Amino acid sequence: MREACVGFYWTLPITWADFRRLPKDVEGAARASRTIRYQRERVRLWAKEQPCRLVGEIAFVDVRNDRATEAVQKDLEDCRRLCARLEADLVYVNFEERNFWRTNPYLKNVATGLDFKLIGLSPDPIPVDGRRFDPIAHFKASRVEERERMRDLQEEAFEGLERALSTIPEGSGRWQAIAERLNREGVLSLKGSAWTSENVRKVVGRHRQAFG
Numbered sequence: 001m002r003e004a005c006v007g008f009y010w011t012l013p014i015t016w017a018d019f020r021r022l023p024k025d026v027e028g029a030a031r032a033s034r035t036i037r038y039q040r041e042r043v044r045l046w047a048k049e050q051p052c053r054l055v056g057e058i059a060f061v062d063v064r065n066d067r068a069t070e071a072v073q074k075d076l077e078d079c080r081r082l083c084a085r086l087e088a089d090l091v092y093v094n095f096e097e098r099n100f101w102r103t104n105p106y107l108k109n110v111a112t113g114l115d116f117k118l119i120g121l122s123p124d125p126i127p128v129d130g131r132r133f134d135p136i137a138h139f140k141a142s143r144v145e146e147r148e149r150m151r152d153l154q155e156e157a158f159e160g161l162e163r164a165l166s167t168i169p170e171g172s173g174r175w176q177a178i179a180e181r182l183n184r185e186g187v188l189s190l191k192g193s194a195w196t197s198e199n200v201r202k203v204v205g206r207h208r209q210a211f212g
Contacts, residue, residue: 009029029059175198
């Protein structure tokens with residue numbers, strides 16, 4: 001292991017909570033995301049224990065809410081340049097060691113392809129903000145909360161669609177008019193995003209019986 005390291009902290013977006021981006025600075029990213037905050041503290045504690053100089057930190061939020069994607073490539077390329085310049089290894093928390101649905105094969109594969117060393121830390125519980133934080137328990141609780149919120153979103157979306165369909169007549173531009181009305185009313189789509197004419201058409205087509 002080298003005497004210097006760069007911390008890499010990643011998370012997934014939460015569409016129903018409108019969490020899709022992170023501030024560019026790590027401190028801001030840590031304030032915005034408990035998962036990022038945990039990883040930052042876990043890596044900093046590890047670096048102190050080694051000891052190893054923590055010479056850089058990068059936070060990344062993926063583009064899919066349900067899985068890791070190849071979008072990590074660009075940020076890892078930035079990490080590679082940073083690690084090469086500072087003669088550092090990249091350190092991250094290996095969540096999949098204990099949580100197989102929080103995997104990120106792209107992180108390992110891209111790092112291997114870029115030919116730099118990746119050090120994975122166990123996702124051990126540690127104090128964060130003065131309280132014990134267990135990332136695995138946090139992910140499990142988040143999934144339960146997500147299922148409940150998505151169920152609520154679906155009910156709200158269907159109710160909004162029914163109202164719009166009952167008042168906006170058929171004809172050219174109907175799907176666009178419905179999308180604009182739902183967005184004005186603050187009704188989110190089934191995935192927690194804004195409506196478009198296309199997703200209105202698809203939802204109505206898939207659930208035509210529900211709308212009469």
